[in-house]
Amino acid sequence: MRIGELAQVAGTTAKTLRFYEDQGLLLPAARTASGYRHYGPEILARLDFIHRGQAAGLTLAQIRQILQIRDSGTAPCDHVRELLDIRLAEVDEQIAELGRLRETIGQLRTAAEHVQPETCQAGAVCAYL
């Protein structure tokens, strides 16, 4: 499979595949005599893994780490569990923070509802933000 075909099958772009290789997420592809990359179908599992990792909100750096453990011959189970725990805690924190932000903005918006333009004439930029 050439890079464009793989990109189409995997639902990405040739540009992104080269980028992934560059970033160490894909091992350097085999080349034809003329320098074209060519791939076997087993690469699809790796790309699917990358996509699943992204769907779970892992960074490419984290995904690369898992792949490198895998490539070194070790099962990355423990590391993956650890990353999922970290990610879970991060998401919980983000949700909590956004909840607080929502509260703040909601209050500002409520206060802004009943303000007359005249009140805005003060020296401040805006009375209710």
Next chain:
Amino acid sequence: MRIGELAQVAGTTAKTLRFYEDQGLLLPAARTASGYRHYGPEILARLDFIHRGQAAGLTLAQIRQILQIRDSGTAPCDHVRELLDIRLAEVDEQIAELGRLRETIGQLRTAAEHVQPETCQAGAVCAYL
């Protein structure tokens, strides 16, 4: 007030103040004969406004827009209300999305709990991600 002093009083850095001026958030500061910026105390209300806007999750571009309306002599009330509404919807959407992500990751983590390393030996990168 010189820029360093203002930065300290306002809880920011001189670098950031120059950046804000550059970005159009602060009007060009008056200069001394030798080229030093100097500020009156009224600048503090503007900086506080910028900080409140950031705390509400507005981008500097949005804050600049409000300030420019203000600077043009119009009360920015309507625009601020509109921005708060948009921001509220964005935050709600982000919270919803993070909730879905949390669900996904939680399920992956639960599934990963009871996996034996041997299961990882399959051709795939990782059985449970």
Next chain:
DNA sequence: CTTGACCTTCCAGTGTAGTGGAAGGTTGAG
């Protein structure tokens, strides 16, 4: 008068995950 803290401008880099485009080589169908 010197020294150190302050100020000036300008250029470059941070992190994330790519995207855009130029310049040039290869492939395969007609």
Next chain:
DNA sequence: CTCAACCTTCCACTACACTGGAAGGTCAAG
């Protein structure tokens, strides 16, 4: 043989809000 469609590398750029550092000018205390 030609031509479009594909491939290659390399460099620059996106958004966001700054931050770092170089090179040089200014100010105030001692």
